[in-house]
Amino acid sequence: MSTASLTSVFVRLKLSLLRNGLRQSSGRRAAFIVSMVVVLLFAALQLLGLLLLRGNEHALSLVVLLTGLLALGWAVLPLFFPSGDETLDPTRLVMLPLRPGPLVASLLVASLVGIGPLFTLCMVVGSAVALSHGAVALLVSIVAVPLTLLVCLALARTVAAANIRLLTSRRGRDLAVLSGLVIAVGIQFVNFGVQRLGDAGGLAALEPAAAIVRWVPPASAIGAVDSASDGAYGAALAQLALSALALVLLLRAWRRSLTKLMTTPDGSTLAAASEPTRGPSSAGRLHGLLPEGRTGTVMQRSFKYIWRDPKTKGAWVSSLAIGLIVPIFNALQGTGSIYFACFAAGMLGIMMYNQFGQDTSAFWMVAMTISSTRDAYEELRARALAMLVITLPYMTLVSLLTAAALGRWHDLPEVLGLSFALLGAMLATGAVSSARFPYSIPQDSAYKNVAPGQGGLAWLSLLGGMVMAALLCAPVIVLTVLLNASAGSGTQGLLLPVGAAYGALIAWAGVRIAAPQTARRLPEILTAVSKG
Amino acid sequence: MPDQTVDRAGGARTAPPAVHVEGLWKRFGEQIAVAGIDLTLPAGSFIGLVGPNGAGKTTTLSMVTGLLRPDQGRVQVAGHDVWLDPVEVKSRIGVLPEGLRLFERLSGRELLAYNGRLRGLPGDEVDKRAGQLLDVLDLAGAQHKLVVDYSTGMRKKIGLAAALLHNPEVLFLDEPFEGVDPVSAQTIRGVLERYTASGATVVFSSHVMELVESLCDWVAVMAAGTIRAQGPLAEVLGDAPSLQAAFLELVGAQGRDNGKSLDWLGGGAR
Numbered sequence: 164m165s166t167a168s169l170t171s172v173f174v175r176l177k178l179s180l181l182r183n184g185l186r187q188s189s190g191r192r193a194a195f196i197v198s199m200v201v202v203l204l205f206a207a208l209q210l211l212g213l214l215l216l217r218g219n220e221h222a223l224s225l226v227v228l229l230t231g232l233l234a235l236g237w238a239v240l241p242l243f244f245p246s247g248d249e250t251l252d253p254t255r256l257v258m259l260p261l262r263p264g265p266l267v268a269s270l271l272v273a274s275l276v277g278i279g280p281l282f283t284l285c286m287v288v289g290s291a292v293a294l295s296h297g298a299v300a301l302l303v304s305i306v307a308v309p310l311t312l313l314v315c316l317a318l319a320r321t322v323a324a325a326n327i328r329l330l331t332s333r334r335g336r337d338l339a340v341l342s343g344l345v346i347a348v349g350i351q352f353v354n355f356g357v358q359r360l361g362d363a364g365g366l367a368a369l370e371p372a373a374a375i376v377r378w379v380p381p382a383s384a385i386g387a388v389d390s391a392s393d394g395a396y397g398a399a400l401a402q403l404a405l406s407a408l409a410l411v412l413l414l415r416a417w418r419r420s421l422t423k424l425m426t427t428p429d430g431s432t433l434a435a436a437s438e439p440t441r442g443p444s445s446a447g448r449l450h451g452l453l454p455e456g457r458t459g460t461v462m463q464r465s466f467k468y469i470w471r472d473p474k475t476k477g478a479w480v481s482s483l484a485i486g487l488i489v490p491i492f493n494a495l496q497g498t499g500s501i502y503f504a505c506f507a508a509g510m511l512g513i514m515m516y517n518q519f520g521q522d523t524s525a526f527w528m529v530a531m532t533i534s535s536t537r538d539a540y541e542e543l544r545a546r547a548l549a550m551l552v553i554t555l556p557y558m559t560l561v562s563l564l565t566a567a568a569l570g571r572w573h574d575l576p577e578v579l580g581l582s583f584a585l586l587g588a589m590l591a592t593g594a595v596s597s598a599r600f601p602y603s604i605p606q607d608s609a610y611k612n613v614a615p616g617q618g619g620l621a622w623l624s625l626l627g628g629m630v631m632a633a634l635l636c637a638p639v640i641v642l643t644v645l646l647n648a649s650a651g652s653g654t655q656g657l658l659l660p661v662g663a664a665y666g667a668l669i670a671w672a673g674v675r676i677a678a679p680q681t682a683r684r685l686p687e688i689l690t691a692v693s694k695g
Numbered sequence: 696m697p698d699q700t701v702d703r704a705g706g707a708r709t710a711p712p713a714v715h716v717e718g719l720w721k722r723f724g725e726q727i728a729v730a731g732i733d734l735t736l737p738a739g740s741f742i743g744l745v746g747p748n749g750a751g752k753t754t755t756l757s758m759v760t761g762l763l764r765p766d767q768g769r770v771q772v773a774g775h776d777v778w779l780d781p782v783e784v785k786s787r788i789g790v791l792p793e794g795l796r797l798f799e800r801l802s803g804r805e806l807l808a809y810n811g812r813l814r815g816l817p818g819d820e821v822d823k824r825a826g827q828l829l830d831v832l833d834l835a836g837a838q839h840k841l842v843v844d845y846s847t848g849m850r851k852k853i854g855l856a857a858a859l860l861h862n863p864e865v866l867f868l869d870e871p872f873e874g875v876d877p878v879s880a881q882t883i884r885g886v887l888e889r890y891t892a893s894g895a896t897v898v899f900s901s902h903v904m905e906l907v908e909s910l911c912d913w914v915a916v917m918a919a920g921t922i923r924a925q926g927p928l929a930e931v932l933g934d935a936p937s938l939q940a941a942f943l944e945l946v947g948a949q950g951r952d953n954g955k956s957l958d959w960l961g962g963g964a965r
Contacts, residue, residue: 455818456815457812457813460808460813461813463809464801464809467800467801471800471841523796525796527762527790528797528798529813530761530762531761532785532813532814532815533785534781534782534784534785534786535782686761686762686764687764689762689763
């Protein structure tokens with residue numbers, strides 16, 4: 164088959180995949196159209212911004228770094244969204260009689276189809292326009308723009324092909340699911356980084372980085388436009404050549420890994436066969452520490468899932484990290500209040516929500532063993548206890564650290580009391596909403612935490628639950644305000660036992676209320692959590 | 696009903712039916728999955744529920760085992776109503792559903808330990824039974840591996856072990872041989888035969904007729920949400936040479952064009 168006809172086959176395949184994906188559900192179609200509009204709007208705004216940047220003294224730094232960032236995104240994206248593009252997985256083509264040369268060319272062209280490439284094109288065109296002054300620069304731009312786009316795409320494809328073994332194995336998928344965590348925690352750091360940049364004298368701080376990146380492909384192609392505008396034609400040519408060389412090297416590397424992939428046996432089976440087994444040791448020891456019966460059994464499984472299930476682990480680690488970062492960083496920047504320490508209780512309390520959705524459809528095993536309200540009560544209580552084993556010491560630690568960072572030790576008992584009350588309220592509302600509003604958590608993606616069509620339900624449960632939790636805490640909050648207003652020196656210490664007792668009572672009541680509903684609604688819960 | 700408690704080994708004939716279903720309906724939106732079926736499955740038998748894909752087998756088994764609420768109808772297992780008396784029913788049945796996950800981040804042995812303890816069995820007894828089941832089902836070598844890394848056959852076997860752990864009276868298996876290699880299938884078969892020989896009941900769904908014919912002594916044929924025939928194997932077979940033939944006749948799938956339009960297929964000209 165000739166390269167041209169193969170290319171048209173792949174382009175049509177890609178369009179069909181896109182179309183059929185949209186045909187699956189109206190929700191997906193809506194999501195696609197919305198994301199399309201948002202991306203295009205964003206791209207248009209960026210384009211406008213880049214056009215306005217024309218002539219600005221920092222234009223080169225910004226534009227070059229932007230291109231570098233885009234390329235980095237393309238390199239990393241396939242690792243995070245392995246299932247996003249089915250044509251990315253060349254192992255699906257193994258059985259077809261295709262030569263690697265035409266295959267590489269047609270896959271590259273096919274990957275031009277999509278929102279991502281369109282967005283990138285907008286960015287790159289904007290970048291080129293922002294920098295180009297004069298006829299020669301315009302000419303260079305005409306070469307630089309497609310070159311940059313192709314390098315980005317080739318980069319994504321090469322990285323994906325090189326890592327396909329990892330991406331299709333269980334461990335790789337686990338890694339991809341955990342990547343959500345990197346982003347969630349990363350955003351916090353970026354947030355504080357940007358604040359720092361604002362303090363440190365603005366964009367001039369970017370100059371040294373830009374001086375290097377303008378020689379790194381594919382940003383060097385954009386750098387060439389600037390060089391050409393300045394009349395440094397030699398430098399422009401060299402920068403263009405660098406990007407072109409990068410493209411050639413990437414395509415060769417991609418071709419090599421494609422050839423290797425299509426001529427060697429599937430690695431996932433080999434990896435599965437040699438999967439290390441775990442020793443029986445830890446399980447036995449844990450059994451000894453926990454109570455007998457359902458309580459200990461359920462707690463033990465909860466702990467194992469926090470450690471072993473990437474989705475649960477990701478949710479826990481990001482809750483723990485954000486619960487710590489927000490109060491501490493705010494305290495260190497001098498903008499914080501000690502009451503931010505309660506944030507940890509709120510973040511961790513969220514983990515009690517949708518308990519059965521976290522089980523996925525394996526909930527049937529639980530459902531088969533719950534035949535009375537008593538069983539349901541023990542099940543929910545055990546899950547709450549497992550949470551408390553982690554959250555209680557952690558919350559105390561966060562409160563201690565926040566108090567230390569602010570130097571307000573005398574407020575510690577008050578904040579702890581509030582935290583305990585809030586956690587109790589979150590556990591209570593979490594238990595009830597687990598029984599009333601269960602929803603599926605898709606297991607294959609790090610970013611989808613709700614199955615299609617259940618988004619409203621999830622928001623209702625979480626938002627309604629949090630409002631309820633705040634209302635339930637109101638007595639303790641009012642007491643705090645009153646005690647602070649009366650300014651009595653010793654009385655604030657009272658809030659610790661009061662908050663703790665109130666939290667315990669309310670959590671117990673919540674579990675009690677949720678238990679009969681859980682026992683009654685087992686088939687409905689199973690149906691709701693089996694959609695992912 | 697104290698007179699219904701009978702000696703499982705001897706008095707199978709006087710026992711209540713293993714499963715009794717009356718007027719069972721289930722509708723998903725526009726589609727009627729199960730359209731008013733009546734079933735009476737005798738205790739102590741090896742029972743096959745056969746039907747093409749989409750006949751409503753899984754929906755029926757889910758409703759019988761209490762995992763799915765029927766729109767209408769009554770289900771009794773071993774003389775107890777599934778929806779009114781879950782305490783009696785859930786301790787008496789074992790289930791291996793199709794298309795639902797297991798707790799896959801547990802190892803095979805941990806899954807059994809977890810399941811047995813949830814069922815309220817004492818810890819030592821669970822570990823003893825789990826060890827024996829793992830041995831018999833040929834999973835001892837993989838017992839400390841996570842279930843997520845198991846093959847289809849291993850998953851079915853560990854699911855079967857979990858369903859057998861509390862020694863149920865009636866075992867419901869949805870497509871237990873689907874995607875299972877011949878060696879694992881033979882192992883599963885051996886365990887099930889031993890289990891029914893002691894007087895317990897197995898109800899399993901399948902669309903592999905040869906398998907049902909060779910294993911079962913009682914068959915119910917399902918198509919398009921209704922029961923087309925039920926009874927002892929010989930009765931359902933009638934004059935037909937095989938269950939396959941009898942089945943095709945019952946669901947009316949015979950005499951389709953066997954592909955005159957495919958005259959280019961095969962050796963000779965390309």
